[in-house]
Amino acid sequence: DIVMTQSPDSLAVSLGERATINCKSSQSVLYSSNNKNYLAWYQHKPGQPPKVLIYWASTRESGVPDRFSGSGSGTDFTLTISSLQAEDVAVYSCQQFYSTPPTFGGGTRVEIK
Amino acid sequence: EVQLVESGGGFVQPGGSLRLSCTASGFTFSSYWMHWVRQPPGKGLVWISRINRDGSTTTYADSVKGRFTISRDNAKNTLYLQMNSLRVEDTAVYYCAKTYDWNYWFDPWGQGTLVTVSS
Numbered sequence: 001d002i003v004m005t006q007s008p009d010s011l012a013v014s015l016g017e018r019a020t021i022n023c024k025s026s027q028s029v030l031y032s033s034n035n036k037n038y039l040a041w042y043q044h045k046p047g048q049p050p051k052v053l054i055y056w057a058s059t060r061e062s063g064v065p066d067r068f069s070g071s072g073s074g075t076d077f078t079l080t081i082s083s084l085q086a087e088d089v090a091v092y093s094c095q096q097f098y099s100t101p102p103t104f105g106g107g108t109r110v111e112i113k
Numbered sequence: 114e115v116q117l118v119e120s121g122g123g124f125v126q127p128g129g130s131l132r133l134s135c136t137a138s139g140f141t142f143s144s145y146w147m148h149w150v151r152q153p154p155g156k157g158l159v160w161i162s163r164i165n166r167d168g169s170t171t172t173y174a175d176s177v178k179g180r181f182t183i184s185r186d187n188a189k190n191t192l193y194l195q196m197n198s199l200r201v202e203d204t205a206v207y208y209c210a211k212t213y214d215w216n217y218w219f220d221p222w223g224q225g226t227l228v229t230v231s232s
Contacts, residue, residue, distance in 0.1 A: 038216060040219075042158075042219075048224070049221070049222035049224050050158065050208070050219070051221070051222070052219065052220045052221075055217075055218040055220075061220070093157065095158070095218065095219075097212075097216045097217055097218055098216065099216075100216075101160050101172075101174050102160045102216075104157050104158040104159070104160070105157065106157040107157050107158075
């Protein structure tokens with residue numbers, strides 16, 4: 001199984017400041033035939049189901065604010081919230097869909113400082 | 114609006130059984146792969162099973178293989194998870210989710226149903 005490791009476990013950021021979450025996979029999730037990274041990011045708020053923010057490592061889902069961006073390739077990925085808003089308080093998880101079983105990172109809790 | 118609604122969760126003793134359902138609306142159910150993903154209390158998300166569009170192919174995580182069975186009824190737009198020989202460690206919120214193909218991201222997810230296994 002591909003192990004997904006996120007860091008940090010939690011972070012507190014002031015409103016309007018940048019939040020950066022890292023995700024590392026135990027093996028590459030870049031599929032060479034199409035040059036796509038099989039990596040997604042989800043936002044999970046209490047009492048709600050997870051919601052996809054980013055797929056193919058950097059493609060923003062329709063309707064997701066452009067302050068959310070994804071980057072990286074191979075085994076190292078980053079989710080950036082460029083200007084944290086109050087409604088962004090949530091747990092963020094990365095997930096690889098390159099191989100079976102699909103696996104998730106442990107999650108990063110983002111709070112307001 | 115695309116919607117997935119789970120039901121069937123509850124409290125069960127170790128060794129017992131439960132059947133979860135996930136009713137879909139707002140999209141052509143038979144055109145998508147469907148999955149179950151769970152989240153134990155205080156822990157991360159864990160994929161447990163998937164089924165292809167016509168129900169002919171199923172895959173399970175090792176942790177539930179031989180105990181859980183995923184199935185679907187495309188005429189009823191409903192996904193199922195039959196859970197037998199339940200263990201305390203199966204306690205979790207169970208989500209259903211759809212993907213375009215077996216190796217795509219999950220979108221959307223249902224609201225989840227809580228399964229508690231305890232004596």
